[in-house]
Amino acid sequence: MSDKHVDSKTLHQVFWRSFALQGAFNYEKMQNVGYAYAMIPVIKKLYSKEADQSKALERHLALYNSTPALTPAIMGINTAMEEQNANNPNFDDSSINAVKAALMAPLAGIGDSLFYGTFRVIAAGIGISLAKQGNILGPILFWLLYNIPHFAIRIWGLKYGYQVGVSSLDRLQKNGLMDRIMSIVGMIGMMVVGGMVATMLVVKTTIKFSMSGATVKIQTILNQIMPNLLPLLLTLFVFWLIRRKFSMTWITIGLLVFGVLAHVVGVL
Numbered sequence: 001m002s003d004k005h006v007d008s009k010t011l012h013q014v015f016w017r018s019f020a021l022q023g024a025f026n027y028e029k030m031q032n033v034g035y036a037y038a039m040i041p042v043i044k045k046l047y048s049k050e051a052d053q054s055k056a057l058e059r060h061l062a063l064y065n066s067t068p069a070l071t072p073a074i075m076g077i078n079t080a081m082e083e084q085n086a087n088n089p090n091f092d093d094s095s096i097n098a099v100k101a102a103l104m105a106p107l108a109g110i111g112d113s114l115f116y117g118t119f120r121v122i123a124a125g126i127g128i129s130l131a132k133q134g135n136i137l138g139p140i141l142f143w144l145l146y147n148i149p150h151f152a153i154r155i156w157g158l159k160y161g162y163q164v165g166v167s168s169l170d171r172l173q174k175n176g177l178m179d180r181i182m183s184i185v186g187m188i189g190m191m192v193v194g195g196m197v198a199t200m201l202v203v204k205t206t207i208k209f210s211m212s213g214a215t216v217k218i219q220t221i222l223n224q225i226m227p228n229l230l231p232l233l234l235t236l237f238v239f240w241l242i243r244r245k246f247s248m249t250w251i252t253i254g255l256l257v258f259g260v261l262a263h264v265v266g267v268l
Contacts, residue, residue, distance in 0.1 A: 004046050004086045006079055006162070013041035014075055015158050021068045028248050030065035035075070042079050046086035055093075056082065062097050066104035067111025072154045074103050076161025105196075119146050203230040205268055 017038035024033035036057055043056045066074065078096055085091040127142025207218040222229045241251050262268040 004083065006042055006045055006083055010041045010045045011076075011079070011158060011162060014038050014079065015072060015154065017041070018068070018072050018075060018154065018158070021071055028252070029061065029063040031068075031071075032061050032064045035064045035071070036060040038075055039078065039082075042082055046082055052086075059093065059097055062100075064100065064104060066108040067115060069115050069150050069153055070107040070111040070157060071104075073157030073161040074100055074107065076158040076163075077103070077165040079162050080165025115146075115150065119149055197231050197235045198228045201228075201231040201235065203234050203268065205230065206266055 017040070018034075020037055021031050021034035024037075025031060026033070039060045040057070043053050043060075047053045047056055060078075078100055081091075081096045081099065085093050085096065123142045123145035126145060127138045129138070130141060131138030205219050205222070208215055210216070226232075238251060238255075242248070259268065
């Protein structure tokens with residue numbers, strides 16, 4: 001077993017690169033490019049072979065979307081897991097993305113409420129009240145009140161995410177609990193995806209017909225069978241296309257064309 005470790009210099013590089021998380025935001029995999037960019041110093045530090053570096057980089061190009069301020073905590077945990085993967089040939093590298101996927105949604109809910117719904121509102125209220133009076137401290141206080149906790153949580157998250165990740169992974173591997181945790185993480189991930197489909201994907205049909213003088217709406221019948229049935233069917237269809245190796249670009253274009261035509265015809 002080799003002995004490769006991430007030093008403080010590498011963690012500092014990850015910290016500063018984490019600010020570019022949304023620099024290449026896209027609607028296919030969201031913040032994945034920024035996340036992979038931040039993890040490059042870790043990948044180069046731990047893996048000397050180009051093939052291993054490519055595999056690790058591809059691993060971190062998976063879909064990712066969370067609150068930027070809390071993302072360094074996930075990066076810290078992922079760094080610890082990459083370290084374990086580099087040192088232990090029996091380590092399950094699929095768990096790295098599984099843990100990331102399981103953490104990003106809960107931390108996004110906490111982070112959005114904390115930063116966008118609390119810190120920014122309070123800082124803006126104080127800053128605006130001073131700025132309306134012509135006080136130069138208005139914008140300065142807004143910047144300080146928002147960014148001091150922002151920077152502090154980024155630093156703390158990366159540092160302790162890595163430290164807790166290293167110590168916890170050693171214990172989990174020795175006790176054989178990793179498989180059980182990965183099963184739980186997988187279930188949480190599926191629950192998050194299911195919740196997103198039910199709440200964020202809206203697909204409704206406008207088809208209706210008359211029967212015995214009464215108007216029957218297909219959507220009402222579908223809702224009685226199963227709420228959000230059409231979003232579920234569309235999601236499963238897209239998943240089937242992905243499993244069949246269809247290009248995401250063509251899937252996106254196809255969905256756009258289908259949506260426009262279905263609306264024009266009056267189906268959706």
